């Protein structure tokens with residue numbers, strides 16, 4: 001749970017449940033930030049994560065948990081790494097206040113409504129009490145009481161009926177009032193619970209018992225609906241967490257036994273039967289089987305993997321028994337990191353969201369002030385009836401909750417992130433979504449994005465008396481330290497030809513041009529033909545031969561030793577089959593694509609022709625940065641790279657997207673990642689972010705529009721208390737439901 005840094009402060013994570021709207025989060029943030037030693041508070045409504053940076057000498061963690069509980073929320077510490085596997089309340093039963101009794105590490109919490117006491121003890125009396133305090137329990141009891149009161153009013157005596165309504169109202173408002181009081185004691189005066197309590201008691205005061213009871217009832221309805229809606233929005237992350245298998249078959253001393261997947265350590269061997277999920281990131285040591293990686297990368301076509309190849313935790317072994325050596329501890333494996341990324345993304349707030357937060361901070365106090373004026377001014381100045389204006393003022397108070405507005409953005413973003421994650425499209429939060437929706441250019445790095453990134457040697461040309469084997473010997477020697485795709489291709493070819501690379505010393509990469517190294521007693525190069533001809537490593541004839549290869553879309557490199565040309569190696573990197581389609585879709589969406597490459601203009605032109613894409617060739621890394629800066633200035637650019645050697649370019653772009661199943665590096669370096677090897681996921685991702693922004697705009701309009709309308713009708717006396725409460729909880733539910741539509745959005749479908 002803790003990581004201490006040099007300044008003596010510690011970051012601690014908790015899971016806080018029951019926060020279904022943003023005023024809840026504000027309340028918790030306000031209350032805990034006042035505690036001694038707490039310097040920073042981060043809170044995620046959707047991820048339910050509370051992260052505090054605190055000074056442990058000054059802070060009593062019990063006190064923190066007590067504070068949060070007193071506000072009516074559940075809280076439990078998150079263990080490092082483990083949190084990805086035990087998301088509190090991740091079962092379907094969590095919505096009705098029952099809890100995971102079999103899981104002591106998990107907070108016994110519920111998910112209903114504006115926070116309800118999360119600390120549920122196991123004895124029956126307490127359980128009953130907790131059930132009552134959750135929105136659902138209160139709702140059942142209130143329904144009964146209201147029906148009884150109505151019946152009493154009709155059939156027994158109006159007087160008794162009225163008293164029954166008073167009782168219903170008091171019983172219903174008590175838990176709300178208690179939470180309001182707890183918040184007020186912690187310095188949070190403007191809470192929806194506080195407004196609610198004042199409105200209900202005020203209505204009793206002006207003899208509107210019937211309506212007061214109705215308001216309390218509708219508030220309970222709203223809480224339940226909000227809880228359900230928020231729970232649905234969270235299901236996306238839970239679904240991800242559920243993909244991680246809980247157990248593994250550990251092989252030790254010739255025997256196998258079942259252990260918790262989270263307890264596996266690096267180096268252990270696990271047995272994976274057909275149909276099982278792979279319990280850990282690891283390397284296959286025995287067996288070959290089709291692996292369905294869709295849970296991790298979204299790619300649903302199984303791939304065949306055999307000994308020496310890597311597999312991801314969460315993927316499904318479809319055919320044969322495998323032995324896998326664990327290469328990563330549970331908390332570091334790819335799926336855990338994806339989950340963590342999605343969770344953290346939900347907390348990284350979009351600019352719109354920050355604006356709304358600031359807005360809501362003065363909105364609630366402002367409404368309270370207006371309500372006070374509405375109550376006092378007309379009776380005092382114009383001698384109008386107190387009762388009428390108290391009533392209208394109370395109704396106004398209820399409109400003072402900014403919940404719907406504040407939840408509108410995070411709910412849309414949470415849905416969008418889950419929808420993307422299911423297809424292997426990861427985005428690091430609202431700011432990324434907002435920026436990505438605006439881009440007007442997409443820049444592709446050539447290798448590994450538009451092409452597979454695995455060039456193969458196609459032709460060997462030797463000069464003078466050099467043999468092919470000698471050519472490869474030198475080339476492979478020079479390249480042996482390099483991980484450049486061209487180097488990999490040359491080393492591969494040497495291996496299949498049975499050629500041993502000559503030992504090389506002092507290898508040095510010449511950025512954008514090639515590699516040099518000392519082989520034997522002479523300096524040798526493998527470089528671009530242009531660089532070679534400038535250094536007497538290639539004559540006119542050789543240069544012309546290279547040009548022919550390049551016009552065919554191949555990349556040629558020259559191999560030479562000090563002044564002695566040895567030959568040419570031509571390589572071809574196949575285009576991804578859907579690259580052209582992706583470029584076409586982007587064009588349809590009004591986005592211009594460009595290919596940036598360090599390769600020569602002829603190879604680039606041959607490749608670009610098939611794709612119908614603009615290109616710039618022979619670019620040094622700094623040229624790429626400059627080009628991206630230009631496009632940034634023209635409305636934003638999304639840069640697509642493989643995340644391995646193009647990190648600076650990805651950083652420079654408005655949005656950097658790492659593509660391909662080189663997920664490892666990709667996840668950390670970029671703003672977004674595409675885990676499937678599909679170029680068409682780029683237009684799909686842009687469709688998704690655009691739909692998300694449209695959804696957010698709808699939500700903000702719904703929330704603001706409803707409030708504005710009812711603000712006016714309330715002051716004019718056209719609508720009353722219960723419409724006011726509907727305007728709040730109703731709008732909250734409406735925007736959450738609207739956000740949920742994004743969960744069903746299919747970004748691959750063109751529209």
Ligand SMILES: Nc1ncnc2c1ncn2[C@@H]1O[C@H](COP(=O)(O)OP(=O)(O)OP(=O)(O)O)[C@@H](O)[C@H]1O
Nearest residue numbers: 446447482484487512513514526528596597598599
């Ligand atoms: N290891 C190497 N071996 C041989 N040639 C190299 C090597 N590295 C770079 N080159 C030469 O430099 C050129 C540019 O390489 P660089 O790696 O900068 O391109 P890039 O922009 O990353 O490529 P791409 O646009 O294909 O992704 C290559 O086309 C090649 O001619």
Ligand SMILES: [Zn+2]
Nearest residue numbers: 021023192403
């Ligand atoms: Zn609320």
